[in-house]
Amino acid sequence: MAENIDLIDEMSLLEKNFNKAANHLQSIVSKLDSGQLLEFYGFYKQATIGVCDVPKPSWYQTQAKHKWSAWNNLGNMSREEAMNKYINAITKIEPDWKIDSNNDANNSWVVVSSLPNTDKKLNDNDKKLLDWIKEGNEVRVKEILMINSSDINNIDDDGMSPLHWASDRGHLSIIKCLIENGAYLDLQDNDGQTALHYAASCGHIETVEYLISVGAKLLKDNDDLTPKDVADENVKAML
Incomplete structure (x- = not known):
């Protein structure tokens, strides 16, 4: 029982650090090249969904095919390993990212929301x-x-x-x-x-x-x- 609790705590800490890393990535996107972004994309999908389970995109969807390959090429990599590789990749680029990152571990990936009030001017971050x-x-x-x-x-x-x-x-x-x-x-x-x-x-x-x-x-x-x-x-x- 104690071992199971330790494993749960360890996984919880890994997920927390992974979410922090994903949040921090938003602030350094402009510093990364397409190869690095594709690598992060693949690790993120593997960590959050698991093994690639979608068909290869159509011939004219070039970027979608690149991203599909980045994910599909990870094969049967475990979610835990993908999280660790994602965190290590962030750390390699910015060793001090944990110090600068927001302590909020909420998922940072951009989602489409309802259109904002057109009378309200949004900050770029919003x-x-x-x-x-x-x-x-x-x-x-x-x-x-x-x-x-x-x-x-x-x-x-x-x-x-x-x-x-x-x-x-x-x-x-x-x-x-x-x-x-x-x-x-x-x-x-x-x-x-x-x-x-x-x-x-x-x-x-x-x-x-x-x-x-x-x-x-x-x-x-x-x-x-x-x-x-x-x-x-x-x-x-x-x-």
């Missing part, structure tokens, strides 16, 4: 994926997705995903980043509209061309309208 997408900040979007893209297809209260928002704004570089990281092309909002509906109705020609090139479908929304039916005159001919 902004989520949707906020950066609306601002068209490709650098911050890439940083978030490189660390964790598991929420990339989450929807807000209007049923809109990050890809819907990016297509509405016409942020082509962000759209490419989202799709490369595993965003669902034909995800429909509460009205049955896809990202292609949004891009077409707003007249974002380059966005429409790209979405079609990677296989977006001309689905009908809840009013039986396809993207071509709602398209701006400048893009209607393309569809």
Whole structure:
């Protein structure tokens, strides 16, 4: 019985340190290269979920494939070993990170929340994926997705995903980043509209061309309208 209690306490301490390390990673993302970020991504997924249990992404989802490989290549590594490797990797980069880290062990991974009050100006530290997408900040979007893209297809209260928002704004570089990281092309909002509906109705020609090139479908929304039916005159001919 005593041994079991010791094992539980040891695991609890490991998880606590792991969560602190994950929290600290947010503050040093800009210092890391893509290889390091992929390594952390793989360890994090292995530590929190276990052995890779998702299929390999589609050919055009390049970043998603890189991240899938980083996780899948860990094979049957235990969650405990993945946590230890994650902590050791952080320590190798910043030996004093535990001193500087916040004592709050809550999970730090970015999640998509309901859209904030538009009248309230957010500090950069409070902004989520949707906020950066609306601002068209490709650098911050890439940083978030490189660390964790598991929420990339989450929807807000209007049923809109990050890809819907990016297509509405016409942020082509962000759209490419989202799709490369595993965003669902034909995800429909509460009205049955896809990202292609949004891009077409707003007249974002380059966005429409790209979405079609990677296989977006001309689905009908809840009013039986396809993207071509709602398209701006400048893009209607393309569809």
